[in-house]
Amino acid sequence: MEALNTYRGGPDERGHFGHFGGRFVAETLMPLILAVEEAYEAAKKDPGYQAAIDDFAKHYVGRPSPLYFAERLTEHFASRGANGNKGAKLYFKRDELNHTGSHKINNCLGQILLARRMGMTRIIAETGAGQHGVAVATVCARFDLPCVVYMGTTDIARQAPNVFRMKLLGAEVVPVTSGTGTLKDAMNDALRDWVANVENTFYIIGTVAGPHPYPAMVRDFQSVIGNEVREQMQAAEGRLPDTLVACIGGGSNAMGLFHPFLDEPSVRLIGVEAAGHGLETGKHAASLAGGRPGVLHGNRTYLLQTDDGQIIDAHSISAGLDYPGIGPEHSWLHESGRAEYVSATDAEALEAFQLCSRLEGIIPALEPAHALAYVAKIAPELPKDHLMVMNLCGRGDKDVFSVAEVLGVEL
Amino acid sequence: MSGKTGNGNGPSRVERRFAALKAEGRGGLIVYVACGDPDPETFFEILSGLPGAGVDVIEIGMPFSDPMADGPEIQAASLRALKAGMTLSGTLEMAARFRTQDDETPIILMGYYNPIHSYGPRKFLKDARAAGVDGLIVVDLPPEEDEELCRPALDAGLHWIRLATPTSDDKRLPTVLSNTSGFVYYVSIMGITGTRSASGAAVRQAVARLKAHTDLPIAVGFGVKTPEQAAEIAAVADAAVVGSSVIERLKAGLDADDRATPGLVDGVLGFVRSLAESVRKARAH
Incomplete structure (x- = not known):
């Protein structure tokens, strides 16, 4: 246990950092979020999980x-x-x-190894600049899992090289036209995909946001x-x-x-x-x-x-x-x-x-x-x-x- | 425990309506409309016409810029409404205005938490109650966040209607049903609104499972599009919820600039009438 006067003790068991954070998702996703949390807590206690991350971090990421x-x-x-x-x-x-x-691969490595532990067979992600999308597509290629990346049409236009990279890596890039076609809209559509495919899909969120346990989990990996x-x-x-x-x-x-x-x-x-x-x-x-x-x-x-x-x-x-x-x-x-x-x-x-x-x-x-x-x-x-x-x-x-x-x- | 009443003064409008449906021996029709779509006045005409067209419970969508659980039709409806100036306070005004002419049809507000968070949860509950709103469905507030709005809403005399889904297994269901009141909204498909449809058999099974856990009425929605599907659902559940396909009818009455054309209101209400008629015949055979 951390001492009380620490800034590193968060989040609490409900995912709160002070009054921020939490789990504000539709009921459809709730069982899955809880399953991700449970799997992550178990993985953290398994030395083999961290050893696998460290090994790939050294030899694959550099x-x-x-x-x-x-x-x-x-x-x-x-x-x-x-x-x-x-x-x-x-x-x-x-x-x-x-x-x-970019740093994005640090997180993708941790999450894809978790997805595999959970037996998930399909990966989805959102991306803005495409750095996260490329990192997800990369680990999906390496671990042989199908990958769907949601990306706003505005971002697709301004980050063309990364779009092509993702495709080379075997990912499907889905253009998102809703809203202004940027990162938030891509995240909305990734969540919509997840709601419809909870039984086999793992959502690799790219940043320290989203419902608990993602903010804490991504932070840990980074x-x-x-x-x-x-x-x-x-x-x-x-x-x-x-x-x-x-x-x-x-x-x-x-x-x-x-x-x-x-x-x-x-x-x-x-x-x-x-x-x-x-x-x-x-x-x-x-x-x-x-x-x-x-x-x-x-x-x-x-x-x-x-x-x-x-x-x-x-x-x-x-x-x-x-x-x-x-x-x-x-x-x-x-x-x-x-x-x-x-x-x-x-x-x-x-x-x-x-x-x-x-x-x-x-x-x-x-x-x-x-x-x-x-x-x-x-x-x-x-x-x-x-x-x-x-x-x-x-x-x-x-x-x-x-x-x-x-x-x-x-x- | 489930089954709390929405207010302290005898049965609420929602409870009276479901009791009446039970007495009639039929399932009900719940229709979803996005508040202020396509513009406030046209919307109010539609809203006013819903009870006459045979709607038993009205779900008014509180427009939000980022409706994560909704499909393209409802997203587009929300954005049209926002563009035409609808706000959360405008939505409450719309409900209050409806109440001046109809004091019986239950009104449920459905939407996402952020506009309410921004408005101020306590003030929202007070104003919603004053406007004659009967219950709330807030998609992104699961039981884990009940302190935010659910418990205060129940205390304020509003029903808190929870979504139960195919992922709500027997372990999860008691959590979902706790603090739920008025009715349970069963999401019959895994996915967003207006996309896939569930089979009648699957819905029958799911309703039976829910009934083993609660005495509350069960409404079934997401993917209920046609009069035939509504009838199939209403035959096995306490009510069928139709949203996206009503909005599709509305959209058919818009011009290229999303403005209402003269036949729009009649087109929407005519479709709703066909749903209501179909639902009313559902348990006759």
């Missing part, structure tokens, strides 16, 4: 991912400070080097990120990092980075939401900054919604952040003050995207480019011995076409 000292960006930010003596020491957690190019950072930073600098920064759509990469550090009060945690065209324009995806608590997709959390409780479509240049909600544990960390949540606009992310490419030789995904945009704001004025870790949670190959378009470059 973990541990490096903790890389971003020297040129560190110098760049230092040169931006008011005097020459400042500038945080920036490290990247290189989860973009994972097989499939915590490998933070656990590795802890060890790697100890080896590199002999101490804990001072600040952790990660972008937030649903919030899985951030939660995976933050969670192992929640009970280290000296470690500052910063989540960066997508401010789209700017918070003041209403065209953004910043659920904490611009939303209020509500219930969607199985959990209570901060949502972008109208006065009447209708969900508002999110906007972000990054398909992976384009979601009108956020994982319930983030809502709780926000209200409890343990983590800080800020935002970066489309334009700021684009600038960071290019900066990282030129200075580090790493083309980041547009999602972590938001995190870097915020790093750019605070790093210059922090002391030189300030250790900052940014989760570089995805690579930018998938984004080069849409970035070219925004920059007015014809390919």
Whole structure:
């Protein structure tokens, strides 16, 4: 049992982080949600389950991912400070080097091994940027399970390379036309599929959202990120990092980075939401900054919604952040003050995207480019011995076409 | 225990209606309409005409932008209604307006939790009661979340109608039936509204299973589309629920810009009448 004064004890047995989280699903799904929870609790007690995850993580995914000292960006930010003596020491957690190019595979591995334990024979998933969809299609190919990925038509248009990847991997990509054809609509349709196929289907949710036990389960699978950072930073600098920064759509990469550090009060945690065209324009995806608590997709959390409780479509240049909600544990960390949540606009992310490419030789995904945009704001004025870790949670190959378009470059 | 009354002052409208159906020896017809579809005034004309067309219980859908358990027809109806300006308070006003002309036909509001969460659950219950609403079906509030709205609704004198499904096995059923009142809504298929249909035999078996666990009336819906299917269901259950196919009729009366054309209300009510007639003959043979 955890002590009472811990931030790592959640959720409670009903899936609540404070008053967030829960199990707000139709009765049809309830027995299945309970079965997933039961299977996951049993799996956690089985050393063979974790051993299988670790084995695939090492040999198939390529973990541990490096903790890389971003020297040129560190110098760049230092040169931006008011005097020459400042500038945080920036490290990247290189989860973009994972097989499939993002952190999403960490979670997919855990879930597909669970689906197999449960005897499920068909996998469904939702995807926004396509990173999760590609990761799901990948593990489905590896474990020989049929895979159906729901993806909004808007996202299909802006993430064409990932759509093709999923198809190469043998997945069926179902275009979702309802709503604005983005991530929330894909999640609605995946839930509709699940309701109709509960007897043989496992739903691999891609982020720390959805009904209990998903937020906790996905967090557990992604915590490998933070656990590795802890060890790697100890080896590199002999101490804990001072600040952790990660972008937030649903919030899985951030939660995976933050969670192992929640009970280290000296470690500052910063989540960066997508401010789209700017918070003041209403065209953004910043659920904490611009939303209020509500219930969607199985959990209570901060949502972008109208006065009447209708969900508002999110906007972000990054398909992976384009979601009108956020994982319930983030809502709780926000209200409890343990983590800080800020935002970066489309334009700021684009600038960071290019900066990282030129200075580090790493083309980041547009999602972590938001995190870097915020790093750019605070790093210059922090002391030189300030250790900052940014989760570089995805690579930018998938984004080069849409970035070219925004920059007015014809390919 | 199940079977609580919806209010403290004798039998509720729902209880009186199901008692009357029992006395008549027939199954009832429950029709679902999405509030404010395709526009508030046309909707009110339809709503007003439902009792005369033979509807025993009216389910008014509270429109929501993300109706996860519903199929394309009801989703589209919700979005049309929202586009035409419907809100949750507008839905309550619609119910209150109906009550000024009909004090007998039970009204059940059906929808999703977020608009109610946003409105304020306590205020919603008070306002719904004042508007003459008899019961609630909130799709995404399972028994595990009963503290949110179910218990307060029962305390406020409203029926709480739960969905039971083919996945509600004998172990799960007592949980589902606890705190359920008025009637039980059996979802006859695994899936979303308006898609597949269940066979009469499967429904008969499911109703018998439910009856072993509860004395509440059993209404059966999801996938009930035609007068023949409604009759088949009403022959073995206490009521049949029809939604998507009524909305299909409504849609047939819309122009290219989703505006109502002159024959729309008659078309919808004519179809509802055919359902009602079919249901009334169901147990005659």
